[in-house]
Amino acid sequence: MDTPATLVDRALSTLRRVVIEGVTPEVDAGRFAIKRCVGDRVRVQADVFADGHDQLCARLLFRRAEESDWQESPMLLIENDRWEGEFEVGELGRYVYTIMGWVDAYGTWAADLAKRAKAGADISVDALRGVELLQVARDRAKGADRQELAYAAERLRELARGNPNVAVDFAQSDELKELTNRNRDFTQDTRYERELPVVVDPPRARFGAWYEMFPRSCTTDAKRPGTFRDCATRLAYVASMGFDVLYLAPIHPIGLTERKGKNNSLTPAADDVGSPWAIGGTEGGHKSIHPQLGTLEDLKGLQRQARDLGLEVALDIAYQCSPDHPYVKEHREWFRERPDGTVQYAENPPKKYQDIYPFDFESKHAAELWEELKSIVVYWAEQGFRIFRVDNPHTKPFAFWEWLISDVKRDYPDVILLSEAFTRPRVMYQLAKLGFTQSYTYFAWKNTSAELTEYFTEMTQTPVREFFRPNLWPNTPDILNEYLQKGGRPAFAARFILAATLGASYGIYGPAFELYENRPIEAGSEEYLNSEKYEVRVWDTNNPNSLKDLITRVNAIRKASAALHGDWTLRFHPVDNEQLIAYSKVSEDFSDMILVVVNLDPRNRQSGWVSVALKDLKLGENQAYQVHDLLTDARYVWHGSINFVQLDPSILPAHIFRVHPIG
């Protein structure tokens, strides 16, 4: 805290009259970065004001973090001491920004002079004050500025004597205002006390459709697990549906000790394949590939083929070991010992997971452990992979992630890390603040209109959106929610459309999803019966009832609609039937406007009146507009706010309208 003495000194030595506060965006007083994508404009607002009524100037300062010179961008007064400016982040990596402001003495004087002249006052003495201000600026200036200011001072003095009206006009020139401000007393500038960081990611960080699959299930015979080479066919299938990211369940050797059998059995059969998250065996660990899948070259081949089809392959990072992982022998010190001398396995008392050994992040050898764990991401990045889904990050220390992610992104600023944390809200948000590019959400458990509206308003309309990028999954290998279990195909269709339109980033775990696999292992559980986590599954992707065509259509709509490439314009529109939900997204220039209506009831036809929030779509009070259903190609003309909708889930549970204003 300042002592009164230092305060006197500071207050008197240079009197910075301008206050800058209330800066947005700003995460936790600048402790964490905001997130943007390459090409975005960062819009910054602040309260900038001083005592009295003088005119002020404000500038937005920004630079790439590794550069030292600031660039400047103007800030303009919006209203009531609130100012706004913006800058573009054109490159990957980190930027910082801050704000400066100062009292515009010359501009204040010039405006006052005009007021006085307008009121018919004698301005001869007042005009001389302007001469003084120009002379003071002249004394500070160099070169051409100095000459110009000297000339202007003389000219103003002459005009004040002979031709006051012309003097007033002369004084107002933008050039003089520019000149005096450029040669002001910089020691009196107020600089905002913090420099605020920005992380700039590739566009895929904001927009993309993910498809998760188990490569070993790319087979027509469960006894013969699929290889990377077998995945080629599945690759074309996934690409044909319009997905952007193909995320593979872990591809590493799987332990034998304590291996789980089918349906999580503790007594596996000899040919049971085990969970790919039980990482590590005699064949190697996190940097090795399961021999049944193929070689590193096969994986790279898959990656090449995928890229040719517009698909990016994402890998899984799960920092845990099977008891057979080489680390367990070679680096026993990275694990905690139990009092009986055995390695401490994972637990959630009273449950025990003897097949998984967690690392001891607090061990005395944490430095080596942390470096090794980082080297796993670096290794796969060196192999050309850029997208990673990170398993259970909330069970590792926050400081570990902050260090790992910032370090990896220094060399690979285009890396995308998806945080698979399903835990308490503050922990999920903290992981996002620390650097995870995207995050799983509670979407799978938000099924009613009220729940969806509240949750998505929080994620898209509050400061949370500055650091937390949702990636919506209606299902995962761990999550088959009750709504899907009980609602059958219409439920899958509805949840798919919600995920793909509420979220610019979303994903499904397939082919279980499009084949609406909905059998739980037991009533009340969200685990799949015959889960792929523990066995090879053969999928009939040619099933004529598959959701494949709907998915293909929706992904095509997403790609063609700029409105659906981001989440920040999401707005909900009231419907008088709570089984229906309506929401819109628009492109930045409002040239593309999407209005989605979904029937959340998978069993019954539902109808109701939507109250379109016309302002959110820049529509007039009684304006007519066409709503064009991009799913069915049907077109309707709507008028004003209140309009009727009816949706039969057995046919199609949603409209995805493009809105065209008429006239």
Added chain:
Amino acid sequence: MDTPATLVDRALSTLRRVVIEGVTPEVDAGRFAIKRCVGDRVRVQADVFADGHDQLCARLLFRRAEESDWQESPMLLIENDRWEGEFEVGELGRYVYTIMGWVDAYGTWAADLAKRAKAGADISVDALRGVELLQVARDRAKGADRQELAYAAERLRELARGNPNVAVDFAQSDELKELTNRNRDFTQDTRYERELPVVVDPPRARFGAWYEMFPRSCTTDAKRPGTFRDCATRLAYVASMGFDVLYLAPIHPIGLTERKGKNNSLTPAADDVGSPWAIGGTEGGHKSIHPQLGTLEDLKGLQRQARDLGLEVALDIAYQCSPDHPYVKEHREWFRERPDGTVQYAENPPKKYQDIYPFDFESKHAAELWEELKSIVVYWAEQGFRIFRVDNPHTKPFAFWEWLISDVKRDYPDVILLSEAFTRPRVMYQLAKLGFTQSYTYFAWKNTSAELTEYFTEMTQTPVREFFRPNLWPNTPDILNEYLQKGGRPAFAARFILAATLGASYGIYGPAFELYENRPIEAGSEEYLNSEKYEVRVWDTNNPNSLKDLITRVNAIRKASAALHGDWTLRFHPVDNEQLIAYSKVSEDFSDMILVVVNLDPRNRQSGWVSVALKDLKLGENQAYQVHDLLTDARYVWHGSINFVQLDPSILPAHIFRVHPIG
């Protein structure tokens, strides 16, 4: 910004797993103090969480700013990682507080052990982990703690072997949890990164009724201005109405040069008395007393008499000079010169105020100027005055006020400074943040139910309340609003009751107020006709139609009602007639509950249905309760939320109900 290298070091050297963020209250990341009064409890909340699922402990740390040792107070988990604690501020001056948290390794283990035992697991090995934890704590401990921990470790080991169930119970003891936490590894504690300041003021800073008057008008003959001695009678009158603070318009010598005449005339008569805000004459300046009022001794006598009647005298601080102020001759360097060599007078172009010279706070001699200005407050503080109303603080630099107030309050922590700034919202809030104890508000211009509800919700239910204490004035010598001009006596009565019940602190400018003086100098102006600013006014305080009795009654109600001693419990209750407004305040323990209903229409009887927000008054859904009108002594029994009211402004424009739950 941290480089990755320093981050590795920090992350690894000590691993502080607990995160502390989202601390409330906190003003601008701790840049400014929150405000409290002596005896208040400061309730602090924070998000406190770690990775994983371990149990945590959190403590609130606090101390007087000038002391170095922290005191501790427990924090408890409310829900979802949000913790709360509180501490009392028992003394005037400054306090600071912060938060610390840590992972409770022993507590986590003990809880897990209980879960395992309940599930029937063999806990013999798990129990030994507890022995290890006790031993580690023992190795850190000294004295009795060391012995106790050593004993506990041995005892646990024995029980684990022979009597596991008893071991589980033994492990749960609060004493062991206390012992292990007291002897934890303190290097792993997380300390919140900021220490947050509190300013503690006297209770009068929160609750008080102010009465402003011009002492020279305490006379029965306008030709013979009143003296401090003449004020004795008026003193008894003000005290009899139940006021707490008597605020005197400036009492200093008044300049002759450019003196204003009656009704702000530029051509004064020889006997015109001038504006008391044109401070300074041949008789002296800001530390002198106008000879026509009396001597310093007379003033001190007035102060003594006032205190005997329960009234505290407040003085006016207006940092500006008449052209005749001694400073103008002696310290010409404290003023700005115009290019023609004259002193720069006050302006609001095109308006000119040649009778007022502002100080040049940016002059090269600002250091001496600032010290001198501070010495004025100190001088009057030395004379025993503690309450000051500060004129137009928004036209002086913010840094000046921050320095002056913090410096004065170091020696006089019981000083109360009321900021008379009527300017843009952010400037008003900034002055409050910088240290002003109380602030004038926009109350005078908030006349409709919607305006009042919005404005008072902002001031009492948002973080603004942490630093901004409103003091509500229905009128001042500068403000006679249109509502009062046109609404006559009923309008004055309604605005009075609003001020006195919406605001724990309020004031009126009298006797103009209670005699409902409502003539403006011209239509559209808020200036009084025959304003006391420029002439002596004789007031008939015995006028039988005076609002004196209503004021007396309301001030008595205020004093007797704990609910009205603060603003934070203010809640509005909807009424189906917008001419009526209803709101409540409650005491901390809900033993005193006040519900006010005001008819805002000064001309017509209005009736409507109030929807009492029952929860805010801790009333049940269909509960009966008595509402006792403290103004008329009438009593009604109400049931549930919806109840009927009717108010005739020609009789009384408001109910002030005390609410008594029945049964």
